[in-house]
Amino acid sequence: MTTIEIDRASLRTSVAVSVRAPRVVRVALAGCGTVGASLVALIRRHQALFESRHGVRFELVRILVRDTAKDRGVALPRHLLTSSVDEFLLANADVVVEAIGGFDPAERVVRESLAAGRQVVTANKALIAAYGPALQALADAHGGSLQFEAAVGGGVPVVRTLRGELGGHGVRTITGILNGTTNFLLTALADGTRYADALTDAQAKGFAEADPSRDLQGLDAADKIRILAWLAWGVDPSTLAVRVEPLPADPEPAARAAAARHGVLKYLAGAVRGEDGTARAWVRPVIVPADHEFARVRDEENAVHIDSDSLGVLRLQGRGAGGNATASAVLGDLLEAARAVPAAAAAAA
Numbered sequence: 035m036t037t038i039e040i041d042r043a044s045l046r047t048s049v050a051v052s053v054r055a056p057r058v059v060r061v062a063l064a065g066c067g068t069v070g071a072s073l074v075a076l077i078r079r080h081q082a083l084f085e086s087r088h089g090v091r092f093e094l095v096r097i098l099v100r101d102t103a104k105d106r107g108v109a110l111p112r113h114l115l116t117s118s119v120d121e122f123l124l125a126n127a128d129v130v131v132e133a134i135g136g137f138d139p140a141e142r143v144v145r146e147s148l149a150a151g152r153q154v155v156t157a158n159k160a161l162i163a164a165y166g167p168a169l170q171a172l173a174d175a176h177g178g179s180l181q182f183e184a185a186v187g188g189g190v191p192v193v194r195t196l197r198g199e200l201g202g203h204g205v206r207t208i209t210g211i212l213n214g215t216t217n218f219l220l221t222a223l224a225d226g227t228r229y230a231d232a233l234t235d236a237q238a239k240g241f242a243e244a245d246p247s248r249d250l251q252g253l254d255a256a257d258k259i260r261i262l263a264w265l266a267w268g269v270d271p272s273t274l275a276v277r278v279e280p281l282p283a284d285p286e287p288a289a290r291a292a293a294a295r296h297g298v299l300k301y302l303a304g305a306v307r308g309e310d311g312t313a314r315a316w317v318r319p320v321i322v323p324a325d326h327e328f329a330r331v332r333d334e335e336n337a338v339h340i341d342s343d344s345l346g347v348l349r350l351q352g353r354g355a356g357g358n359a360t361a362s363a364v365l366g367d368l369l370e371a372a373r374a375v376p377a378a379a380a381a382a383a
Contacts, residue, residue, distance in 0.1 A: 056085040059372045062127035064098040064143045065134035068240055069157055069184075071106045072361035073133065073368075080365075090372045096125035098134075098143070119143065123150075128375040129368060132156040141165065148172040148180065153371035157184035157360055163257035163271045166264055179374045184363035186258040187336045188214060188354035191366075195340070195350065196265035204343030205266040209304040212258040214334035214355025215242045215249040216281060216301040221332045223289035224298055241334045241355040252278040252301070252317040259303040259315045262338075266305070269313045279318035288319060297321040298329040334359070 061077075063070055077084075077092050084090050094114055099106075102115040116122055119139045123146050130147040132154065134140040140158055147154050149172060156162065162169070162185050173180040183193045187210075196205070211217050218241045222232035236242035248254045256278050260271035281301060282288055292299040300322050305315040322328045327349065331337040336354025341347050353359035 056089050056091040057372075057375075058091050058093050059375055060095045060126060060128045061092050061368070062096040062098075062122060062125040062130045063094060064122060064130065064132045064140070066097050066099050066106050066110070067133070068357035069360045069364065070097075070131075070133040071108045072357035073131065073364050074106075074108050074110070076358075076361055076365050077368075084369070088369060088372070090369070092368070092372070095127050096122050098122040123147070127152060129153045129155060129371045131364060131368060132158055132161075133364065134158070135160070137161060137164075144169060144180075145172065148178050149176055151176045151178045153179045153181070153374050155181045155184075155364055155367040155371050157182070157364055159185040159254065159257040159261060163260045166261060166271050179371055181367035181371050182261075183367045184360050186261050187212060187338060187350070187352070187363075188334075188356070188359035189352040189362050190336050190338060190350045190354060191352075191363075192262065192338045192340075192350050193265065194366075195348065196262060203345050205307070205340055206343065207304065207306045207341045208259070208262050208266060208338065209302060209341075210338035211300060211328060211331050211336050212255045212303045212338070212354070213249050213252075213301060214336055214353070214359075215246055215254075217331060217336070218242070218334045218355065219281075220285065220289065220299050220301060223286060224293065229284060229286050240357055251280040252303075255301065255303040255317045256315075259305050259317065263305045263313045263315055266340075267307050267311075267313050274313060274315055276315040276317060278316070281319055285319070292321040295321060297323050298326075300328050300331075302328070 096116060097110060097114045099115055100117060102117055130152050132140050132143050135158055140161055144154055144156060148169060162182050170180050186193050215236060218236045219232045223229060256276040259276060260274050263269045263274055264271040289299045300320055302320045303317045305313055307313050328337060331351060334353055334355035335351060337351040339347055339349050
């Protein structure tokens with residue numbers, strides 16, 4: 035019988051040597067409101083997990099804000115804060131996260147970061163709906179990447195699904211609840227809450243903006259369905275006309291009428307590709323039967339049904355509004371972007 039002796043000291047040394055230090059990925063964050071502050075908190079809370087599971091340590095190197103003195107609800111080193119876009123864009127970052135919203139200065143931040151070959155993550159549905167193909171082309175031309183899962187559906191991975199798993203499966207229709215604010219309000223009305231009280235509650239919980247007009251008028255959902263049509267069929271989202279019917283100024287009567295018909299009022303968005311290859315899209319209030327799956331989507335949740343030739347109907351559902359839901363989607367994109375950062379660049383951090 036042969037006996038094998040193990041030198042435990044040598045074993046400990048070899049194991050220690052084989053464990054690699056995590057790659058440092060430098061992150062510049064544009065915007066530190068509800069979503070940006072939630073993202074910072076999530077990164078700090080799960081940093082050890084990112085290091086052990088993904089081999090990545092995120093390091094914030096710059097944060098662009100309008101007011102450097104404002105309390106963000108999360109501790110931020112003052113030396114990282116700047117209100118200058120020029121100064122922000124000079125940051126030595128591998129990944130730029132845009133959480134400002136709107137177009138100015140968000141468009142400049144995204145375009146110049148992509149032109150510099152950086153990985154970019156954004157939750158800006160208006161920006162992607164207006165310039166998505168051009169921004170993607172810019173990323174491709176300069177070796178960067180454009181991640182925007184959080185722009186549609188919050189925590190529902192519909193962008194990743196259409197970009198990847200459903201590629202080539204012949205998507206026929208896309209239908210869903212794409213706005214968490216309106217779904218929260220309509221759920222409250224179905225439960226007997228008055229509209230004014232429901233809106234106040236949604237704003238207090240961070241599910242509705244101080245000015246919720248884009249949500250209530252259907253403009254937010256229209257941007258999102260444009261983006262999904264682009265991903266499904268290659269349609270330029272900026273040229274896709276969406277027929278939008280806003281929620282009624284007082285939706286209580288419509289909600290009561292839906293209940294009287296044994297249904298539930300939902301604010302749906304949809305897109306379909308015709309036999310001629312053209313796409314049509316719409317956003318409107320719809321009474322759905324009480325036993326329909328959309329009727330069971332409550333509060334700030336979103337849900338999307340994608341009908342394709344090969345896979346039938348794929349159903350996705352999850353939280354669609356609020357800082358944590360959106361920040362979680364941004365964080366998923368941040369991890370994806372980190373994988374695209376060249377090892378040499380991360381090693382130089």
